[in-house]
Amino acid sequence: MTSLEKPDVVTTTVKWRFPAVHPEGRKFVVIAAAIALGFALLGWETLAWPMAGVTIWVAAFFRDPIRTAPRGRDLIIAPADGLITMIVQVPPPRELEGPDGLGNEPMTRVSIFMSVFDVHINRSPIAGTIRRVVYISGKFLNADLDKASEENERQHILVEASDGTRIGFTQIAGLVARRIVPFVKPGDIVAAAQRVGLIRFGSRVDVYLPAGTAPRVMLGQRTIAGETLIARIGDSAIAEGVAQ
Numbered sequence: 001m002t003s004l005e006k007p008d009v010v011t012t013t014v015k016w017r018f019p020a021v022h023p024e025g026r027k028f029v030v031i032a033a034a035i036a037l038g039f040a041l042l043g044w045e046t047l048a049w050p051m052a053g054v055t056i057w058v059a060a061f062f063r064d065p066i067r068t069a070p071r072g073r074d075l076i077i078a079p080a081d082g083l084i085t086m087i088v089q090v091p092p093p094r095e096l097e098g099p100d101g102l103g104n105e106p107m108t109r110v111s112i113f114m115s116v117f118d119v120h121i122n123r124s125p126i127a128g129t130i131r132r133v134v135y136i137s138g139k140f141l142n143a144d145l146d147k148a149s150e151e152n153e154r155q156h157i158l159v160e161a162s163d164g165t166r167i168g169f170t171q172i173a174g175l176v177a178r179r180i181v182p183f184v185k186p187g188d189i190v191a192a193a194q195r196v197g198l199i200r201f202g203s204r205v206d207v208y209l210p211a212g213t214a215p216r217v218m219l220g221q222r223t224i225a226g227e228t229l230i231a232r233i234g235d236s237a238i239a240e241g242v243a244q
Contacts, residue, residue: 022121024181024198025062032058062198064121067226069193073161074233076125076213077193078223079169080205081118086111087215092208095134095156096168102158108209110230112223120198122205123226124159126167127192130184132158155180157196165233168208171199193226214238 021029036051069077090109092102114120134156153173160166171180182197184190199205209215213231217223218241223230 019063019065019119021059022062022064022198025058028062029055029059061116061120063119064195065119067123067193067224069226070229071192072232073127073163074235075192075229076167076207076209076231076233077123078112078217078225078228078230079122079125079196079207080112080114080223081120081225082112082114082205082223084110084217084219084221084223085113085204087217087219092168093156093170095136096132096158096208101132102166102168102208103211105211107211108213108215110207110209110215110217112205112207114199114203114205119225120200120203121195121225122171122197122199123193124157124184124190124196125169125192125207125230126159126161126165127190127194128159128161128165128167130157130186130188130190130196131160131166132156133182133184133186135180135182153180155182155197157182157184159190165210167210170206170208171197172204172206173199212236 032051032055036048036055039045039048039051087108087110089106091097091104091106096102097104136154136156155171156168157171158166158168173180179200180197180203181200184196190196207230209231210233213233214236216229216231216235216239218239220243221241
């Protein structure tokens with residue numbers, strides 16, 4: 001290349017924009033807005049303004065931002081926005097165990113806690129075929145508690161990649177959450193980071209890593225659904241970091 005030649009430069013830019021409100025939440029936004037408008041028309045400003053704030057919060061809760069997912073057959077992507085609160089060795093859930101599931105040996109479980117301020121759209125951690133979707137009714141304990149994995153209302157999803165690797169993850173309802181909404185069913189083919197469901201109003205998602213795979217996230221780290229790398233399949237190197 002001579003001194004007069006210039007390398008190719010990518011000129012495409014990305015601009016920020018307001019996230020869309022997911023269709024599942026639009027009716028709640030309309031209801032909240034109608035109540036706020038009704039209070040305003042009646043002259044009840046002390047109620048109208050707080051309700052307007054609730055309307056904005058409901059719209060923010062059901063926001064559905066576009067995410068840019070990293071590509072790679074060995075990547076496990078975060079299924080939820082939130083805070084890594086637990087990384088423990090546990091047996092797989094009964095509903096996902098067995099030879100055609102996650103097996104029976106203890107495996108690493110990474111728990112992501114979602115506050116009411118996080119995006120609540122959940123995404124598939126890998127590309128593959130949905131093998132199981134198992135809903136279980138239960139309690140509404142604080143989703144940050146370890147026993148929430150076994151006692152709370154929850155929904156297990158098992159995804160199998162084209163090479164046979166299976167990843168299980170569980171949507172868990174919390175103190176405020178009262179409904180888990182699935183977008184997929186057994187037999188569906190999903191892409192990595194594809195939307196697979198949501199949990200209304202505060203909750204948790206557990207991800208079960210296959211044997212020989214260490215998490216690439218740490219306690220206290222925040223994840224972004226569809227973007228944050230949770231682990232590389234077969235990579236046993238432990239991630240290290242410092243909170244500051």
